[in-house]
Amino acid sequence: MKSYILSLTLLASTALAQSSSSAAAPQPSGTSSGTLAQSSPAWLSDVKPLPGNVQSYPTTTQVPTGPLSAVNLTLSGYPPGWASPPTDSPQVQAVYKAINWSLVPNSAVRTANKDGTPNMSGYDASDPDCWWSASGCTTPKHQGVEADIVNCPTAGDWGLTYDDGPLTSDGGTWAEPNLYDFLAQHNNQKAALFYIGSNVIAAPAAAQRALADGHTICVHTWSHPAMTTQSNVQVVAELYWALHAIKEVTGITPKCWRPPYGDVDDRVRAIANQMGMTTVIWDEDTNDWNMPGDGGGNLPPATVDGYFEGWIEARKNGTDNQHGHIILEHELNNATVSMAEKWLPQIQQTFRVVPYNQCMNISQPYWETNFVYPTDANPTPVAANASSSAHTSAVATSTPAVGSGAASAAGASSSSSTTSNGVSSFSLSSSVTAAFVMMAAAYFM
Numbered sequence: 001m002k003s004y005i006l007s008l009t010l011l012a013s014t015a016l017a018q019s020s021s022s023a024a025a026p027q028p029s030g031t032s033s034g035t036l037a038q039s040s041p042a043w044l045s046d047v048k049p050l051p052g053n054v055q056s057y058p059t060t061t062q063v064p065t066g067p068l069s070a071v072n073l074t075l076s077g078y079p080p081g082w083a084s085p086p087t088d089s090p091q092v093q094a095v096y097k098a099i100n101w102s103l104v105p106n107s108a109v110r111t112a113n114k115d116g117t118p119n120m121s122g123y124d125a126s127d128p129d130c131w132w133s134a135s136g137c138t139t140p141k142h143q144g145v146e147a148d149i150v151n152c153p154t155a156g157d158w159g160l161t162y163d164d165g166p167l168t169s170d171g172g173t174w175a176e177p178n179l180y181d182f183l184a185q186h187n188n189q190k191a192a193l194f195y196i197g198s199n200v201i202a203a204p205a206a207a208q209r210a211l212a213d214g215h216t217i218c219v220h221t222w223s224h225p226a227m228t229t230q231s232n233v234q235v236v237a238e239l240y241w242a243l244h245a246i247k248e249v250t251g252i253t254p255k256c257w258r259p260p261y262g263d264v265d266d267r268v269r270a271i272a273n274q275m276g277m278t279t280v281i282w283d284e285d286t287n288d289w290n291m292p293g294d295g296g297g298n299l300p301p302a303t304v305d306g307y308f309e310g311w312i313e314a315r316k317n318g319t320d321n322q323h324g325h326i327i328l329e330h331e332l333n334n335a336t337v338s339m340a341e342k343w344l345p346q347i348q349q350t351f352r353v354v355p356y357n358q359c360m361n362i363s364q365p366y367w368e369t370n371f372v373y374p375t376d377a378n379p380t381p382v383a384a385n386a387s388s389s390a391h392t393s394a395v396a397t398s399t400p401a402v403g404s405g406a407a408s409a410a411g412a413s414s415s416s417s418t419t420s421n422g423v424s425s426f427s428l429s430s431s432v433t434a435a436f437v438m439m440a441a442a443y444f445m
């Protein structure tokens with residue numbers, strides 16, 4: 001175990017007394033026979049969030065931007081970053097014991113190739129485990145496992161997502177809040193951010209800023225492995241420590257996660273479901289991670305430009321009129337962030353750019369019911385005692401709207417389970433292998 005001495009940005013105001021976890025009221029039981037959790041995870045209830053976070057979705061157009069100021073804090077008890085967490089810790093064992101393993105399909109734990117990618121040789125062509133890496137499957141084959149979210153349902157919608165953040169100081173001038181500032185300055189754009197736990201601990205100020213800026217924070221594991229190569233308890237550990245880091249740093253508990261490299265099957269989905277999370281994939285991939293950059297690859301940026309140009313052209317000429325999209329981009333390095341910033345203004349002119357939860361009508365992406373996000377069905381949600389200042393921590397004294405949130409939280413869960421239409425149009429396995437090699441190189445530098 002290892003402690004991290006952190007340089008954490010907090011705004012000038014003094015610490016806020018946080019209602020710990022603001023745990024959701026008990027959800028109606030018996031509403032689902034599947035694996036999707038119906039209540040806030042009890043095994044996170046001992047995690048006390050750091051002070052300084054907003055307590056509700058920011059409803060003003062002025063969100064915090066600019067340099068992050070630093071405060072030294074100590075976070076103790078985390079496993080080493082960028083490594084598979086121990087599986088025998090009391091925390092991981094507590095989650096393991098809380099899971100109903102009779103609801104988790106007994107799919108094989110995949111072996112890993114030398115480069116860490118899952119070995120798909122010999123896998124049944126009928127795809128009995130709905131293994132995305134092998135087939136692109138997003139509609140589970142096992143009963144009770146929740147379907148993935150894949151694309152926005154409405155044509156013209158562009159579900160904006162960035163993986164692998166927050167981009168730590170390794171990113172130099174492109175480290176956060178570079179992208180977050182850019183988004184704020186471009187129509188107060190919101191995005192969904194899939195965070196790696198190890199990065200959250202390394203850049204907690206950026207994570208707090210993202211929440212204050214109104215982005216949707218989701219889980220992207222602790223150390224970014226191919227999840228189907230992880231044993232059941234290893235899957236638990238990867239998800240648990242990411243959830244723990246996000247909750248301690250930002251105070252929220254995501255109900256959404258994305259598997260690194262898209263590598264998920266029904267076994268992994270079911271475990272994530274019972275840990276309170278829906279799986280979110282994508283249907284358009286920029287492959288931006290593979291451009292030359294810190295830890296990147298050798299994909300010519302012009303190729304990525306071509307993807308964006310093609311998507312814009314298809315929308316403009318009417319051929320992209322079947323459904324909206326969820327697009328995979330990364331806050332990984334200078335190359336990916338600069339590419340994201342290059343294209344966002346043009347994408348905004350062609351598409352309606354929203355975080356995926358907005359187009360999916362998921363108003364409460366966290367178990368904490370005091371956060372209510374805009375959705376297409378309800379663009380201007382009324383949050384209880386919403387903080388109203390750009391300098392959020394100075395005024396974020398709202399109390400959780402537990403009473404009003406329970407019903408809608410349940411609604412969000414059920415709606416998200418019915419919205420995936422399973423449409424996908426990407427190339428799969430070939431890029432997965434390359435992706436792992438290049439990203440592993442990036443991460444362990």
Ligand SMILES: [Zn+2]
Pocket residue numbers: 163164220224260261
């Ligand atoms: Zn990733």
